[in-house]
Amino acid sequence: MKKTGVVYDGYPSKEELEQSPGFPNTCSLSKGTKAVIECVQNIPCNPCEAACPYGAITIGDNITNLPILDVEKCIGCGNCVAPCPGLAIFTVNMNYSDTEAAIEFPFEYFPLPNKGDIVDAVNRAGEIMCKGTIIGIRSAKVFANTNVIKIAVPKEFADIVRSIKRLPRK
Amino acid sequence: MKNFETEVAIIGAGSAGLCAGIQAANAGAKVMIFDENHLPGGQLFKQIHKFFGSREHRAGIRGYEIGKQLLDEVEKSGADVHLNSVVYGIFDGNTLGVVEGDNHYSVKAKKIIIASGGKENYLPFKGSTLPGVMGAGAAQTMVNVNRVLPGKEVIMVGSGNVGLIVSYQLMQAGANVKAIVEAAPSIGGYGVHASKICRAGVPIKVRHTVLEAYGENEVEGAVVAELDENWNVVPGSEQNIACDTICLAVGLNPMSELAYIAGCEMTYIPLLGGHVPMHDENLETTVPGIYVAGDVTGVEEASTAMEEGNLAGISVARALGLINDEEGKEIADNFRNRMLNLRSGAFGEGRRIAKATQVEAFNEFQAKEGAK
Numbered sequence: 231m232k233k234t235g236v237v238y239d240g241y242p243s244k245e246e247l248e249q250s251p252g253f254p255n256t257c258s259l260s261k262g263t264k265a266v267i268e269c270v271q272n273i274p275c276n277p278c279e280a281a282c283p284y285g286a287i288t289i290g291d292n293i294t295n296l297p298i299l300d301v302e303k304c305i306g307c308g309n310c311v312a313p314c315p316g317l318a319i320f321t322v323n324m325n326y327s328d329t330e331a332a333i334e335f336p337f338e339y340f341p342l343p344n345k346g347d348i349v350d351a352v353n354r355a356g357e358i359m360c361k362g363t364i365i366g367i368r369s370a371k372v373f374a375n376t377n378v379i380k381i382a383v384p385k386e387f388a389d390i391v392r393s394i395k396r397l398p399r400k
Numbered sequence: 401m402k403n404f405e406t407e408v409a410i411i412g413a414g415s416a417g418l419c420a421g422i423q424a425a426n427a428g429a430k431v432m433i434f435d436e437n438h439l440p441g442g443q444l445f446k447q448i449h450k451f452f453g454s455r456e457h458r459a460g461i462r463g464y465e466i467g468k469q470l471l472d473e474v475e476k477s478g479a480d481v482h483l484n485s486v487v488y489g490i491f492d493g494n495t496l497g498v499v500e501g502d503n504h505y506s507v508k509a510k511k512i513i514i515a516s517g518g519k520e521n522y523l524p525f526k527g528s529t530l531p532g533v534m535g536a537g538a539a540q541t542m543v544n545v546n547r548v549l550p551g552k553e554v555i556m557v558g559s560g561n562v563g564l565i566v567s568y569q570l571m572q573a574g575a576n577v578k579a580i581v582e583a584a585p586s587i588g589g590y591g592v593h594a595s596k597i598c599r600a601g602v603p604i605k606v607r608h609t610v611l612e613a614y615g616e617n618e619v620e621g622a623v624v625a626e627l628d629e630n631w632n633v634v635p636g637s638e639q640n641i642a643c644d645t646i647c648l649a650v651g652l653n654p655m656s657e658l659a660y661i662a663g664c665e666m667t668y669i670p671l672l673g674g675h676v677p678m679h680d681e682n683l684e685t686t687v688p689g690i691y692v693a694g695d696v697t698g699v700e701e702a703s704t705a706m707e708e709g710n711l712a713g714i715s716v717a718r719a720l721g722l723i724n725d726e727e728g729k730e731i732a733d734n735f736r737n738r739m740l741n742l743r744s745g746a747f748g749e750g751r752r753i754a755k756a757t758q759v760e761a762f763n764e765f766q767a768k769e770g771a772k
């Protein structure tokens with residue numbers, strides 16, 4: 231049988247995500263916008279901890295610990311998305327509208343999409359899953375050239391869509 | 401030929417050399433740093449991605465920004481940086497031969513720190529000499545330093561962090577990466593780097609290799625095939641993938657030749673990239689007064705290279721009597737603890753053990769010499 235998981239496929243499996251302490255469960259996600267941290271290996275890294283102004287992310291003294299998300303403290307502001315060098319943090323708002331969820335993700339390719347554009351939304355493997363509407367683009371100076379894009383997709387894709395297809399260069 | 405004298409001479413102005421220079425010069429030493437390139441920073445200025453590590457290691461900051469910060473600190477410290485300056489040898493254990501531009505001179509130093517970094521491994525296969533086959537580091541220099549795209553359709557060989565990061569940066573520069581090919585059964589680099597490549601739709605093919613590069617006068621494609629459990633090609637699995645560039649990211653090895661020429665005893669540690677100089681816990685080699693720091697003494701990361709540079713810098717300052725020993729020991733212990741912290745977890749544990757073996761090799765060698 232083909233083995234699955236981040237070291238074989240390049241992206242974490244459902245099980246790996248569910249077992250990691252930075253990945254909020256469905257119940258927490260129903261309570262409002264939350265960070266979704268998809269960082270499942272013990273790598274020496276900790277900028278996410280300091281990036282959260284609400285103290286919702288903890289790594290501790292041992293920097294190879296996995297980031298732990300305190301869903302009660304997390305208000306879903308998205309300030310942790312751009313500072314993560316692994317581009318591994320997203321936010322998910324399950325209740326953007328009756329039918330749509332909103333997903334924020336880091337994006338470091340040119341050209342950038344424009345607000346209102348309808349684009350191809352992709353899953354963790356880069357496969358096109360559905361169309362999505364760009365509803366926000368944040369490019370603050372402190373983000374140091376990482377743009378944070380917000381996209382609205384049908385609710386059933388909230389746990390699936392993680393980026394958009396790169397746009398063609400002119 | 402002119403002869404100069406200094407207290408501390410440092411070979412290499414990468415993360416390790418610059419940090420060593422800052423520490424030694426801040427402690428009051430007269431420091432000269434030599435680098436063969438026209439810009440200082442070593443690997444750092446090629447790295448446009450945000451770095452890992454802890455906040456103390458400037459994690460989350462892009463590599464070239466870290467380089468700029470270090471250069472500022474070097475300038476303030478008063479260390480003297482000589483660019484376009486190749487160190488071609490170390491003589492009598494204390495004198496460097498230097499060619500700076502058209503000038504040729506020697507530098508006699510009380511302490512020498514070798515921080516010459518590493519170089520890329522090569523992988524031979526049929527057609528691997530065709531134009532279009534290149535090291536991933538070379539491709540990275542072209543894109544990020546010289547702003548030239550080496551090609552439009554790329555196959556990357558190797559899924560370590562270098563292969564993953566350079567693939568990402570080639571896409572940022574506008575190229576397409578057709579596939580990452582990895583002979584091992586699993587991906588070598590960090591999952592988070594692999595994940596961002598996957599989101600861009602690039603297949604990472606584990607247990608696959610490049611058999612051949614084909615093309616008339618330059619690369620037009622590659623034959624990629626699957627490997628079985630015994631690393632043999634699975635018959636019939638060969639496929640042609642059209643591409644104009646094949647990048648090799650198959651590891652780095654320490655550039656330890658200068659240490660070897662200077663008479664430093666070496667030890668072979670595959671996990672650190674090959675032949676590395678033995679050293680004690682202050683990074684001093686078996687040749688008294690010659691220290692090593694960074695990738696030259698085991699290929700690791702910029703964060704560990706910076707800490708080793710810090711430690712080497714403090715160690716020479718202590719040896720020169722520039723800081724009181726109690727205080728010096730405390731600072732050195734702090735750098736050592738930060739390194740232990742970096743060398744932990746799934747990706748660091750092996751390196752922690754390997755580095756300990758390197759110090760053990762030094763101790764064993766000294767014990768044997770002492771017994772003679």
Ligand SMILES: Cc1cc2nc3c(=O)[nH]c(=O)nc-3n(C[C@H](O)[C@H](O)[C@H](O)COP(=O)(O)OP(=O)(O)OC[C@H]3O[C@@H](n4cnc5c(N)ncnc54)[C@H](O)[C@@H]3O)c2cc1C
Pocket residue numbers: 411412413414415416417434435436437441442443444447450451452453485486487488515516517518537540561562563565566655658693694695696699700701702703704705
């Ligand atoms: C693609 C890539 C991505 C990376 N990403 C990260 C990351 O995200 N985080 C991280 O921590 N690390 C990362 N690294 C690793 C990091 O860049 C290196 O580990 C680090 O730069 C090593 O520093 P150094 O000072 O030992 O060597 P270098 O930076 O290589 O500097 C050595 C310098 O010495 C010069 N030199 C050598 N011999 C001589 C001589 N005889 N005379 C004069 N000058 C000489 C060289 O030209 C060079 O400028 C990455 C490396 C690569 C290739």
Ligand code: SF4
Pocket residue numbers: 264265281282283284285286287303304305306307308309310311321
């Ligand atoms: S989304 Fe905001 S509150 Fe939640 S973890 Fe990130 S920075 Fe903290």
Ligand code: SF4
Pocket residue numbers: 267268269275276277278279297313314315316317318319592
């Ligand atoms: S900053 Fe990102 S990659 Fe680093 S530990 Fe936090 S989530 Fe993981």
